[in-house]
Amino acid sequence: MNFSQLKMEWLGNIKGDVLAGIVVALALIPEAIAFSIIAGVDPQVGLYASFSMAVMISIVGGRPGMISAATGAMALVMVTLVADHGLQYLLATTVLTGIIQLLIGFSGLARWMKFIPRSVMVGFVNALAILIFLAQIEHFRGNSFWPFVLAGMALAIIYLFPKLTGAVPSTLVAIIVVSMVTVFGGINASTVGDMGTLPRSFPVFLLPDIPLTLETLMIILPYALSLSVVGLLESLLTATIVDDMTDSESNKNQEARGQGISNVVTGFFGGMASCAMIGQSVINVKSGGRGRLSAFVAGVFLLFLILVLQGFVVQIPMAALAGVMIMVSISTFDWGSLPMLAKAPKTDSIVMVVVVATVVYTHNLAIGVVAGVILSAVFFAAKISKVHVSTTIKDEMTRVYYVDGPLFFASVTDFVKSFDYKENFDRVEIDLSRTHLWDDSAVEAIEKVRLKFKQEGTKVRFTGINEESSELMRKLEGMSSGH
Amino acid sequence: MYQKVLLAADGSDHARRASGHAVKLLKNVPDGHLDVIYIIDKDQSKSDVLHYGNKEIIQMKRREQLEDLENDLKEAGISYEVHIEHGEPGPTIVSFANDGAYDCLVIGSRGLNQLQTMVLGSVSHKVVKRVHCPVLVVK
Numbered sequence: 001m002n003f004s005q006l007k008m009e010w011l012g013n014i015k016g017d018v019l020a021g022i023v024v025a026l027a028l029i030p031e032a033i034a035f036s037i038i039a040g041v042d043p044q045v046g047l048y049a050s051f052s053m054a055v056m057i058s059i060v061g062g063r064p065g066m067i068s069a070a071t072g073a074m075a076l077v078m079v080t081l082v083a084d085h086g087l088q089y090l091l092a093t094t095v096l097t098g099i100i101q102l103l104i105g106f107s108g109l110a111r112w113m114k115f116i117p118r119s120v121m122v123g124f125v126n127a128l129a130i131l132i133f134l135a136q137i138e139h140f141r142g143n144s145f146w147p148f149v150l151a152g153m154a155l156a157i158i159y160l161f162p163k164l165t166g167a168v169p170s171t172l173v174a175i176i177v178v179s180m181v182t183v184f185g186g187i188n189a190s191t192v193g194d195m196g197t198l199p200r201s202f203p204v205f206l207l208p209d210i211p212l213t214l215e216t217l218m219i220i221l222p223y224a225l226s227l228s229v230v231g232l233l234e235s236l237l238t239a240t241i242v243d244d245m246t247d248s249e250s251n252k253n254q255e256a257r258g259q260g261i262s263n264v265v266t267g268f269f270g271g272m273a274s275c276a277m278i279g280q281s282v283i284n285v286k287s288g289g290r291g292r293l294s295a296f297v298a299g300v301f302l303l304f305l306i307l308v309l310q311g312f313v314v315q316i317p318m319a320a321l322a323g324v325m326i327m328v329s330i331s332t333f334d335w336g337s338l339p340m341l342a343k344a345p346k347t348d349s350i351v352m353v354v355v356v357a358t359v360v361y362t363h364n365l366a367i368g369v370v371a372g373v374i375l376s377a378v379f380f381a382a383k384i385s386k387v388h389v390s391t392t393i394k395d396e397m398t399r400v401y402y403v404d405g406p407l408f409f410a411s412v413t414d415f416v417k418s419f420d421y422k423e424n425f426d427r428v429e430i431d432l433s434r435t436h437l438w439d440d441s442a443v444e445a446i447e448k449v450r451l452k453f454k455q456e457g458t459k460v461r462f463t464g465i466n467e468e469s470s471e472l473m474r475k476l477e478g479m480s481s482g483h
Numbered sequence: 484m485y486q487k488v489l490l491a492a493d494g495s496d497h498a499r500r501a502s503g504h505a506v507k508l509l510k511n512v513p514d515g516h517l518d519v520i521y522i523i524d525k526d527q528s529k530s531d532v533l534h535y536g537n538k539e540i541i542q543m544k545r546r547e548q549l550e551d552l553e554n555d556l557k558e559a560g561i562s563y564e565v566h567i568e569h570g571e572p573g574p575t576i577v578s579f580a581n582d583g584a585y586d587c588l589v590i591g592s593r594g595l596n597q598l599q600t601m602v603l604g605s606v607s608h609k610v611v612k613r614v615h616c617p618v619l620v621v622k
Contacts, residue, residue: 118536125533237532244528244541247570282525286571335528 009064013291020289021297022192024067024322027169027283028302031328032070032323038135039075039272040082041090042196046070047306054299056262060294062254063239065246065290067280067298068262072132074232074330081223089220091208094267096224101232102260104138109256112337113236119348120372122337123235123355127368129333132325138323146189147319154178154323169283171324176321180316193314199306203222213304226366231275233369235259240274240469244283281329286320343445385410388416398427403435407442416445420453443476486512490519491576494548495541497591501621502552505589506559517556517563520579521549522572571607582613589619
């Protein structure tokens with residue numbers, strides 16, 4: 001990257017970036033706290049993460065104007081890790097997640113992304129929305145009706161306030177108003193202060209306090225792998241959306257490496273694993289943020305606000321945050337996919353529903369994605385596994401078969417069954433010009449057909465085999481005869 | 484006489500009816516030109532990226548939305564150009580219209596989304612208030 005481009009990305013839009021960064025910082029406060037609570041850690045873990053992530057990614061990310069911070073998708077993956085092993089293991093996992101993402105970034109991310117079908121991505125965001133919603137239910141348990149009133153009030157403000165002005169994030173206005181109602185109304189409701197500590201200083205660089213053993217690695221590796229997949233998926237989806245909204249291009253491999261570096265640093269600064277956020281990035285772009293400076297300002301201003309407004313933040317009622325999260329859930333869900341369910345190919349709809357069901361059952365987005373990719377592959381194999389064999393008579397002695405469709409492990413059973421081996425013809429010609437041999441099963445099947453005809457005393461000739469297929473046959477035959 | 488006309492379109496039938504009126508304005512006008520503006524808002528950006536993923540396909544799909552409308556214009560022999568812009572529909576149409584010194588803006592009274600119209604008020608209403616040139620709102 002050359003200097004003038006870098007200068008452009010940092011200083012090309014100073015006024016817009018600073019203003020948008022401030023708006024994003026305000027909008028980040030409720031979300032960073034709420035996602036910490038979903039993960040089961042002190043609000044300070046999500047706030048430190050959001051600070052460190054936003055600042056780091058502004059320097060090393062690949063998509064200027066995109067906002068990364070503590071997210072719901074990542075928080076949901078780490079719930080059981082935090083519950084079973086505690087914060088220090090989470091910090092170590094965050095560092096390991098960064099290292100894995102860095103490696104994936106170096107290996108060329110685009111190569112992996114093409115294996116993820118669109119229906120899996122739609123299932124991913126829908127499952128994310130459902131999980132964020134379900135995580136709010138606990139705030140409404142108990143006998144009090146106040147949580148419903150407060151959350152309802154928050155939602156009303158969130159959706160109606162933008163009609164008045166778009167300058168201040170409506171989520172922040174909702175939080176402030178509902179907090180004041182709670183405090184001055186003397187309403188007894190659980191607050192952010194009840195959920196754990198808030199940051200009192202700038203984060204310090206510390207090594208996670210864990211035993212460096214193989215056992216530790218075995219605990220954190222599965223979580224780190226899941227977090228890497230989830231983080232990169234959401235980050236790339238967000239980057240593509242920002243690309244589209246700003247009509248510009250971005251380097252996805254650089255973004256993947258940037259996510260990796262930022263997560264490593266975030267783990268050492270006591271933050272939870274994070275990734276790009278669709279909602280906040282959209283707010284940033286809408287508020288005029290385009291350059292790297294916007295994410296930098298968002299991170300720094302967020303930490304400043306938290307340190308200054310400490311006394312106020314602890315009084316925010318949880319029900320108000322639940323209201324914000326319900327809004328996040330509604331805007332994350334891809335509502336357009338519901339009418340599509342009936343119209344789209346049945347297999348795509350099934351994949352989408354299976355991804356959602358798997359995630360809701362396992363509470364792990366990564367497992368849902370893997371299940372969706374595997375199911376899509378199976379459906380694809382089943383779809384293209386249809387071979388059609390037709391036949392004509394060439395002369396009195398010879399029958400000709402024409403094979404249509406690819407030959408591979410899933411199609412060879414039907415292929416072998418398609419011939420009448422007890423022929424009255426002396427010779428059989430099998431035309432392979434409209435097929436392709438893809439694997440050893442296909443070569444084996446060809447051999448089987450030849451032998452079966454031979455047993456009945458019929459001579460077989462294969463014609464029209466394409467070059468790649470015959471090369472595959474030569475290779476595999478060479479292998480078996482070489483023994 | 485209206486020579487340089489802007490049409491706000493969104494792939495709906497309302498927009499296509501509006502284009503019919505734009506054609507009437509420009510028919511038989513020497514050197515008449517129609518600019519068609521199609522606004523992609525944040526929700527559409529998000530859903531297009533999610534469903535189509537890749538940039539080329541997204542662009543193709545968006546252009547497809549305007550296919551019927553473009554065919555009407557071609558049939559009528561109108562000289563036109565399509566502009567796909569990103570942003571909030573109302574303000575984006577207003578700034579595009581005010582920057583371009585148009586003789587007239589033609590816009591449908593309702594778009595694709597009824598609910599949005601109910602909750603947020605119509606885009607056309609906001610546009611009429613702020614655009615400098617004459618506006619033809621087609622019912």
